Amino acid sequence: MRIGLTGGIASGKSTVSRMIRDRQIPVVDADIAARRVVEPGQPALQHIVKTFGEEILTPEGTLNRKVLGQRIFSNEEERLQLNAIVHPAVRRYMLEQVQAYEEQGHATVVLDIPLLFESKLTDWVQKVLVVYVPDSIQLDRLMKRDHLTKEEAEQRIHAQLSLEKKRDKADAWIDNSHTIAETEKQLDAILHQWIKA
Numbered sequence: 001m002r003i004g005l006t007g008g009i010a011s012g013k014s015t016v017s018r019m020i021r022d023r024q025i026p027v028v029d030a031d032i033a034a035r036r037v038v039e040p041g042q043p044a045l046q047h048i049v050k051t052f053g054e055e056i057l058t059p060e061g062t063l064n065r066k067v068l069g070q071r072i073f074s075n076e077e078e079r080l081q082l083n084a085i086v087h088p089a090v091r092r093y094m095l096e097q098v099q100a101y102e103e104q105g106h107a108t109v110v111l112d113i114p115l116l117f118e119s120k121l122t123d124w125v126q127k128v129l130v131v132y133v134p135d136s137i138q139l140d141r142l143m144k145r146d147h148l149t150k151e152e153a154e155q156r157i158h159a160q161l162s163l164e165k166k167r168d169k170a171d172a173w174i175d176n177s178h179t180i181a182e183t184e185k186q187l188d189a190i191l192h193q194w195i196k197a
């Protein structure tokens, strides 16, 4: 079975995906895939430089994530341009990884994809699990983790479908606004139900 794990920026997907890995279930992570496909020498990086200019490279020739992030989260047209370059390569990379785990005999594989709904990838998975927190907690955790101003954090949150909408479309959701232990308990109940079913 393939399970899609999603949520909003800083809602706690990585926190939950760590717990899933601890339970010996492989997780294929879209954010990691998105880093791999823009490494130096990859065609996507060349395409990004052609579109956004040399100023999005560091002196070492790697992608300057901070500079590109500042641009795309304050400019929707540029964000959509970047998505069009990076997403096809991310999808290929992820599918290869999922297939490799399945060929190794893993009956359950989790796909951690922040933009699962926005990119219409729900057909890839049999179940969707959303990691939810209320707006105010999402904003607070994002500002703290990434050292962003309120305005910068709000721009990033608004580049995605709202967490309420994602929660309403989910097969199951975890409320990650309390302790890590409470999140873990909810995760175990859901996995137990889905995997034993």
Ligand SMILES: CC(C)(COP(=O)(O)OP(=O)(O)OC[C@H]1O[C@@H](n2cnc3c(N)ncnc32)[C@H](O)[C@@H]1O)[C@@H](O)C(=O)NCCC(=O)NCCS
Pocket: 008, 009, 010, 030, 031, 034, 064, 065, 066, 068, 069, 072, 079, 082, 083, 086, 090, 113, 114, 115, 159, 160
């Ligand atoms: C703009 C980039 C360079 C900024 O890098 P940075 O290291 O600061 O952030 P990171 O990649 O860790 O992403 C953090 C979170 O931002 C959100 N996010 C990232 N890209 C996007 C996007 N294009 N649209 C909406 N949300 C996004 C996701 O929730 C993600 O988990 C990077 O996010 C990127 O290459 N984005 C395009 C690829 C993409 O869509 N990735 C998201 C999943 S495929």
Ligand SMILES: Nc1ncnc2c1ncn2[C@@H]1O[C@H](COP(=O)(O)OP(=O)(O)OP(=O)(O)O)[C@@H](O)[C@H]1O
Pocket: 007, 008, 009, 010, 011, 012, 013, 014, 015, 016, 031, 114, 141, 142, 145, 176, 177, 178, 179, 180, 183
């Ligand atoms: N239950 C919790 N209680 C307190 N802090 C938490 C909890 N869950 C996560 N956090 C913190 O909130 C921040 C966001 O969590 P995490 O990095 O897991 O989110 P994410 O959804 O993976 O984010 P992104 O979409 O940006 O990759 C982190 O700093 C994390 O340590």
